[in-house]
Amino acid sequence: MPNAAPAPGQQPAAPLLGIGQVLARLTTEFPDLTPSKLRFLEERGLVHPARTPSGYRKFSQNDLSRLKLILTMQRDCYLPLAVIKDYLADVDAGLNPPMPGAALPGGASILQTGRRLSREELTREAGATPMLVQDAFSASVITPAETYGEDSLIVLKALVELQRSGIEPRHLRGFRQAAERELGLIESALMPVARRRDPSSRVKAAELAVEIAGQLEVVRSSLIRSALSRIVP
Structure with missing residues (x-):
């Protein structure tokens, strides 16, 4: 028909x-x-x-x-x-959220002047204890600062949930080392592009860095899922 x-x-x-x-x-x-x-x-x-x-x-x-x-x-x-x-x-x-990175009056950026949290606000919104926050600092899972963005809030919320399962920030010290190793891989991959000084190469390097980081996350997630299948058939 x-x-x-x-x-x-x-x-x-x-x-x-x-x-x-x-x-x-x-x-x-x-x-x-x-x-x-x-x-x-x-x-x-x-x-x-x-x-x-x-x-x-x-x-x-x-x-x-x-x-x-x-x-x-x-x-x-x-x-x-x-x-x-x-x-x-x-x-x-x-x-109708504001566009991330959109220019604000005076040339500022939403990423630079967006929602920032004090340590007390970060602790309260994540439902964490001050001790957990201090432990996160000591384990280098969160970097101490005057104010904190959404990334720190997401990480602290995850730490709250992990603590309920008996996993403390001190158990995650290796995560910082693993992140530094991944950063080294990304820097090595970007070196041919980063050597060029023109603006288009800087843009390309930024895009490539994000993509490589995402691909590394895909591999890491796959390895974890594979390992879980051995623990929980």
């Missing part, structure tokens, strides 16, 4: 796009975009393309706009994917 014609005044649905078509539309503006980066953004839950019965990804016009926004926020504002994901979650929930 032929497809029904759209009702008068109704626009026909735009065709879905495969990965190759998405790249063709976006790589002029974002030349570092690759199929693996598209798949990575999906793995991190930032985009949700449809799937054909054969498993091929299909992107709508909304997906295309969303991808363009994500890539622009990475390139122009140097934002980590976690910040972008939180922003998009608020948008999806019907909220």
Whole structure:
């Protein structure tokens, strides 16, 4: 049976796009975009393309706009994917959040002047005890500072939950060492790009650093899941 014609005044649905078509539309503006980066953004839950019965990804016009926004926020504002994901979650929930990294009067940035917490506020909002916060400092899981951002709040909330399972900050001392080792890997990978001094290379290095960090997180999560399958069959 032929497809029904759209009702008068109704626009026909735009065709879905495969990965190759998405790249063709976006790589002029974002030349570092690759199929693996598209798949990575999906793995991190930032985009949700449809799937054909054969498993091929299909992107709508909304997906295309969303991808363009994500890539622009990475390139122009140097934002980590976690910040972008939180922003998009608020948008999806019907909220009207301020754009992370958007310029404020006087040239300030939301990332620089956004929500900051004192130590007391951080402790209260995380539901932590002052002792747990001090232990987190001692274990170098959180760095002492005059004020703290959302990242510290997320980490402290996780420490609160871990403590309920008997895991204390002192048990996580190796995490700082592991993070430093990962940083060394990222710095080595960025060296060929970082040697160049032009602005476009700095942007490329920032994007690449975020992507490498995300890929390392994928590997680490996979190893943990694999190990868990041996503990909890």
